[in-house]
Structures are given as C-alpha cells and as structure tokens.
Amino acid sequence: MKILNILARRYLPLEGLDEAVAFHEALVGQPARLRFDYPEYDLRLAQVASILFIAGTEQSLKPFTATHLTFLVDDIDAFAAHLPVVGATILEAPKPVPTGRNMLVLHPDQTRVEYVEHRDKHPADVLP
Secondary structure: OOEEEEEEEEEEEHHHHHHHHHHHHHHHOOOOOEEEEEHHHOEEEEEEOOEEEEEEOHHHHOOOOOOOEEEEEOOHHHHHHHHHHHOOEEEEEEEEEOOEEEEEEEOOOOOEEEEEEEOOOOHHHOOO
C-alpha cells in the first residue's frame, strides 16, 4: 500500500483549460500525462506534473471544489480498509471512474482527499 503521487487540484472554466495546460507544460518542461473528458459530470481533466486541472462550468464544478487534493495510490482497496482504522472517514466508497477507481475521504484534519488508483499507472507518477 503506497501513495504514488499527490496532485494539487486547480479548478477552472472550460475555456481556460487549454491555455493553462500549455503554460504549465512549457513551465515544467513536460507534456500533460493525462487528458480526458468526463461527460457524466460535464468536466474535462488534464494532469501536468503534479497539477490536476479540472475544468467545467460553475455548476458542474460545484460538487468537486470542496476536495483539496488527489492522492494517486497503488491499491485503493487497501487504503479503503486502512483509512478508517487511522481516523479517516470514507465519504464515497471506491467506484469506477474513467481512469480506474476512486473514492472520497475526509482526513481527521478535515482535508477532503480524492484517492485514485489508475488502471494504467504512469511511471512518472511515483514519488521518490
């Protein structure tokens, strides 16, 4: 059971996504590792380095903006079993998402964290 990476979440309007991604790709010197549409929620997502861009309308973003971080993990089921033992609360149990599976967790310090296990893990998403 390991946290592979921690992503800062950046919420923005749909029309700002491409410009923000291009700027950060140039700044960091890496192409986006992940880009996909999430039509169920009217969102588009992209990841550059450790930034997760989540773009949508004000209405489509509203259910997500209270979440502070995304933790990429190697085994979401192991974390789902472990986190309540250490005082965290599972707000949404693991479920399928376009990239694999995710769950929403409230840490004891009131940080809301999305835990994600990608189906296809990117080698650059492993912290040293």
